[in-house]
Amino acid sequence: MSNLWGLYEYWISVLLMMTGFFIVIARQNLVQKIIGLNIFQISVFLLYITMGKVRGGTAPILLPSDADEVIVYSNPLPGVLILTAIVVGVATTAVGLALIVRIREAYGTIEEDEILLKDREP
Amino acid sequence: MILDHLPVLQIVVPLLAAPLCVLVRERALVLSCALAVCWSAFAGSLVLLAQTLKHRVITYEMGNWPAPYGIEYRLDSLNTLVLVFVTAMAALVLTYAPASVKHEIPRNRHYLFYATYLLCLTGLSGIAITGDLFNLFVFLEISSLSSYALISLGQHRRALLAAFQYLIMGTIGATFLLIGIGLIYQLTGSLNMSDIAAHLQTYSGPRTVVVAFAFVSVGLSIKMALFPLHRWLPNAYAYAPSVVSCFIAATSTKVSVYVLLRMVFTIFKPGFAFRTLQLDSGLMILSLLGIMATSFAAIYQDNLKRMLAYSSVSQIGYIVLGISLASPHGLTAAIVHMFNHALIKGGLFMCLGCFALRVGMPTLDKLQGISHRMPYTALAWSLGGLALIGVPLTAGFVGKWYLLLATFESNYWWVAIFILASSLLSLWYVWRVVEAIYFGEPPANSEEIKEAPWSMLIPLFVVILATFVFGIWTPFSAGLARDAASLLLEGTMTP
Numbered sequence: 033m034s035n036l037w038g039l040y041e042y043w044i045s046v047l048l049m050m051t052g053f054f055i056v057i058a059r060q061n062l063v064q065k066i067i068g069l070n071i072f073q074i075s076v077f078l079l080y081i082t083m084g085k086v087r088g089g090t091a092p093i094l095l096p097s098d099a100d101e102v103i104v105y106s107n108p109l110p111g112v113l114i115l116t117a118i119v120v121g122v123a124t125t126a127v128g129l130a131l132i133v134r135i136r137e138a139y140g141t142i143e144e145d146e147i148l149l150k151d152r153e154p
Numbered sequence: 155m156i157l158d159h160l161p162v163l164q165i166v167v168p169l170l171a172a173p174l175c176v177l178v179r180e181r182a183l184v185l186s187c188a189l190a191v192c193w194s195a196f197a198g199s200l201v202l203l204a205q206t207l208k209h210r211v212i213t214y215e216m217g218n219w220p221a222p223y224g225i226e227y228r229l230d231s232l233n234t235l236v237l238v239f240v241t242a243m244a245a246l247v248l249t250y251a252p253a254s255v256k257h258e259i260p261r262n263r264h265y266l267f268y269a270t271y272l273l274c275l276t277g278l279s280g281i282a283i284t285g286d287l288f289n290l291f292v293f294l295e296i297s298s299l300s301s302y303a304l305i306s307l308g309q310h311r312r313a314l315l316a317a318f319q320y321l322i323m324g325t326i327g328a329t330f331l332l333i334g335i336g337l338i339y340q341l342t343g344s345l346n347m348s349d350i351a352a353h354l355q356t357y358s359g360p361r362t363v364v365v366a367f368a369f370v371s372v373g374l375s376i377k378m379a380l381f382p383l384h385r386w387l388p389n390a391y392a393y394a395p396s397v398v399s400c401f402i403a404a405t406s407t408k409v410s411v412y413v414l415l416r417m418v419f420t421i422f423k424p425g426f427a428f429r430t431l432q433l434d435s436g437l438m439i440l441s442l443l444g445i446m447a448t449s450f451a452a453i454y455q456d457n458l459k460r461m462l463a464y465s466s467v468s469q470i471g472y473i474v475l476g477i478s479l480a481s482p483h484g485l486t487a488a489i490v491h492m493f494n495h496a497l498i499k500g501g502l503f504m505c506l507g508c509f510a511l512r513v514g515m516p517t518l519d520k521l522q523g524i525s526h527r528m529p530y531t532a533l534a535w536s537l538g539g540l541a542l543i544g545v546p547l548t549a550g551f552v553g554k555w556y557l558l559l560a561t562f563e564s565n566y567w568w569v570a571i572f573i574l575a576s577s578l579l580s581l582w583y584v585w586r587v588v589e590a591i592y593f594g595e596p597p598a599n600s601e602e603i604k605e606a607p608w609s610m611l612i613p614l615f616v617v618i619l620a621t622f623v624f625g626i627w628t629p630f631s632a633g634l635a636r637d638a639a640s641l642l643l644e645g646t647m648t649p
Contacts, residue, residue, distance in 0.1 A: 056322060069325055076333055083340045110339070113288050117332060120295045124325050127302055131318045138311035147315055 041082040048075035062135065062142045066128045073121045077114045084110030157201070161214040161227040161283055164198050164237070167191055168276040175269040181261070185252060188268040192245040192275065199234070199241045199279075206234045213285070222349040228285030232489065232638035235631075236282040236412045239496045243404040244275045247500065250613035251397040253606075254507050258395045259307055267307060267395075274300040274401070281409050287335045287345045290413065291328065294377070297409070298324045301402055305394040310515070316389035323376055323386040330373030337366035338421070347420060356426035363422075364431065370417050371433065378410035380437075380474055381444025384467045391463035396507030399459060403466055404500030408492045411473050415488070418477070419642040428480050437478035442572050445471035449579035453586070458506055458516045461583055462499065465542065468576060469495045475569070476557055484560035485639035490632050491553025494624060498541045498550055501617040505535040508606035508614065518587070522594030527603040530611050532591045534618050539584035541621040544577050548625040552632055 048071055055068025089106035132142055139147050156163070171191045175184045205212055206229050216225040229237070248271065259267055277297025284290050302324070306317035339345055341362055342353045356363055372383075379387040387407075391399050418427045428434040445468045452464035473495070476488030508531040509516040509524065525532035541548035554573060561569040605611070624631045 053326075056326065062318065065322060069322060072326070073329055076329055076336070079333065080336050083336065110336070113339075116288070116292060120292065120299075123299055124295070124321065127299055128318065128321050131302070131306055131314055131321065134306065135311075135314045135318060138314055144315075151312060151315070 042079070045075050045079045045082065048072075048078065051075075060144045062132045062144060063129075065144075066125060066132070069128070070121065070125060073117075073124075077117060077121075080110040080114045080117070084108070159214070160198050160202055160205075161212065161229060162216065164195055164202070164241075164283060165276055165280050168195060168272045168279075172269045172272040172276070175265055175272065179265045181264050184265045184268045188272055189245075189248055191272060192241070192248045195275065195279065196238075196241040196245040199237045202229055203234045203238055205229075206231055222344055222346045225289050226285040226346055226348075227283050228348065229283060230638070230641055231634055232415065232641060233282045233412065235489065235493060235634050235638060236409060237279055239493050240275070240278045240282060240405045240409065243401060243496055243500050244271075244278075246613045246617055247397060247401045247404070247504070250400070250504055250507070250610050253610050254397050254511055255395070257511050258309055258397075263307065267304070270300045270303050271398075271401070273297075274304060274406075278405050278409050281413060285347050287338065287347060287350070289345075291332055291335055294331065294410075294413075295328055297406060298328060298377075301398075301406060304398040304402070305390050307395050307398065308393040309395070310393050312389065313393035316386075316393045320386045320390045323383075327373045327376030330369045330376070332373075334366045334368075334370030334373060337362050337369065341366070347416065351420050351423075354421065356423055356430075363426070367417075367422050367427065367431065371414065374410055374414045374417065378407045378414065378470055378474075379467055380470060381440055381448060381467060384444070384448070384470075387467060388460050388463040391466065391503075392457055392460040396459075396503070396510045399462075400500050400503040400507060403462065403503050404496045407466065407470055408473075408496055411470065411477075411488070411492055415477065415485075415642060419485075424480050424643070434478045434480055437474050438566075438569070441471040441474040441478060442569065444468060445475070445572060445576045446579075449576045449583070452583045453579060455583075456518045458509075458518065458521070458587060459503070461587075462502055462506065465580065465583065466499055468580075469499065472553065472557060472573070475573075476553075476560065479557075479560045479564055479566070481560050481564055482636070482639050482643060483556050483563055485642060486632065486635045487553050487556035487560055489635035489638050490556060493631050493635065494541075494549035494553055494621065497617055497621045497624065498538060498548075501538045501614065501621060502535065502542060504610070504614045504617060505531055505538060508534075508610050511606055511610070512603045518590050520597075521587070521591050523591070523596030524594075524603065525591045526596060528605045531606055531614070534611075534614050535591065536588055537618050538621065539588060541618075541625065543581045543584055546625075547622065549621040549631075551625055552628055556632070 052068045052072030052075060056065050056072060059065055059068060084107040086104055086106045089104040092105040092108045095103060136142050139150055141147060168191050171187055175187055178184055212229040214227040215221060255264060255267060274297050277293045277300060280293030281290055284293060302317045302321045305320060306314050338350060342350050344350050376383045391403055418424060448464045448467040452461045455461035455464060473488045473491050476484045506516045509521060513520045541550040544550035544554040557573060558570050
């Protein structure tokens with residue numbers, strides 16, 4: 033039981049992941065799909081940040097301290113990686129939203145089922 | 155001096171040229187800049203190829219940071235081959251592009267098109283060249299984001315929805331890959347591929363290895379459009395501008411196949427992937443189903459770009475089939491077919507681009523009897539079609555021959571029946587078009603249709619002739635592929 037509780041950050045991450053994934057699959061509204069995609073990506077960012085965190089660890093900055101004092105640092109690398117992934121995520125969202133604007137101009141709607149219906153008309 | 159930095163220049167030059175194109179805006183300047191960049195990237199990749207043939211492996215340390223800490227670019231015969239065909243197709247397609255771009259894309263967006271094209275090239279060659287997993291993810295996203303933008307430039311409004319659906323599927327695929335990379339990092343504390351390969355405990359390791367492998371392989375299967383995850387591909391290829399279809403169809407899915415090869419053979423090792431997890435039988439079933447289903451689907455398409463798109467999915471099936479056999483011949487087949495199919499499919503899409511220039515969206519009824527008006531393009535289609543079917547002396551034959559060898563070697567003779575059956579299906583769908591363009595009754599108003607301009611025909615014929623050259627002169631492509639296959643299988647027989 034303690035094992036389950038001890039990994040609660042992972043449970044949160046998986047829960048968010050599945051929520052986002054479900055929204056992407058189940059929703060017809062294109063903006064909602066993008067929101068779902070964002071939740072899905074952010075859950076992965078959380079997963080990375082979680083794996084970098086060391087309990088009781090501080091930010092990896094060299095502190096002036098006594099020689100015999102042991103300082104625990106968190107791993108900075110996953111955080112740095114996620115900074116890049118956040119940029120990628122923002123870019124994806126921007127491209128997605130730009131496409132939605134143009135889809136709305138061309139079809140007059142952003143509901144996927146209505147768009148597909150309009151495409152079927154000659 | 156400059157030769158030492160060649161691996162990184164392959165990435166940096168197109169990456170910097172892209173924003174430069176946006177700043178310059180002047181159409182002719184942008185075009186000549188993009189052409190210069192693409193051709194010099196191709197020349198650079200040939201030099202790199204010569205170097206890898208001599209030294210086997212070239213490494214480049216980014217910013218002089220030593221390997222497991224800094225980003226390492228690592229070239230061996232496999233990824234140099236990928237790099238060569240990516241840059242070659244980029245250069246040839248761009249040479250072919252101007253007339254088609256002028257026809258299909260509004261004039262005020264031309265500079266954006268060329269800039270995005272360069273970014274797409276950056277991403278694809280970056281994936282091929284890098285030896286760092288996270289770097290690979292970033293390049294994958296660069297190439298994907300620029301392909302979404304390129305596809306959405308299509309004239310038909312369906313291009314927008316196709317690009318959006320590709321964006322959703324592509325991002326899910328890339329995020330799956332990101333999860334997999336994260337888990338691998340958690341296990342090994344490293345992002346460098348060869349470092350991970352040395353430290354990843356696949357046999358006695360925790361369950362995380364299995365989860366990481368599952369995420370990586372599913373994510374890559376979406377990206378390379380492995381049946382049944384190919385749903386995004388037909389519309390994306392069909393409604394993109396002709397030039398974009400040529401470039402993306404020739405390169406992007408194959409680059410993802412390359413990443414799968416790296417993951418399975420270099421990082422996770424085939425013993426784990428194929429013996430412990432039985433990925434080979436899974437891939438074999440999916441690829442056989444995909445080959446048959448999408449070949450049938452291709453027969454019923456009247457829009458020729460959609461037809462070629464379905465045929466692309468079935469060709470990916472052949473490549474994956476080769477991987478699933480996991481023997482030296484199977485892998486050789488996969489790698490050589492990756493190279494040859496890039497040429498063949500690029501050439502055929504270039505034919506359709508020429509037709510599209512004259513008649514609009516190339517559908518069967520619009521192309522009836524068009525060989526009287528466009529004899530050279532029609533000839534190029536027939537020759538390219540022969541290569542797609544896999545007639546001996548064409549490039550398509552080499553891959554299928556190795557595939558047949560591999561199936562007999564592994565006693566999967568029934569797989570060979572599928573390969574032959576699907577070749578017949580591809581004969582059927584290529585012949586439908588040949589019949590229409592040579593023997594169809596031309597529509598009444600076809601008098602004003604002219605042959606495509608030479609600026610398009612010359613690159614088209616270079617590609618089509620190349621499919622014959624690499625069909626007859628196999629030591630280069632097949633020899634390099636065999637070399638790459640033995641490199642991948644090196645040391646994997648011992649657990």
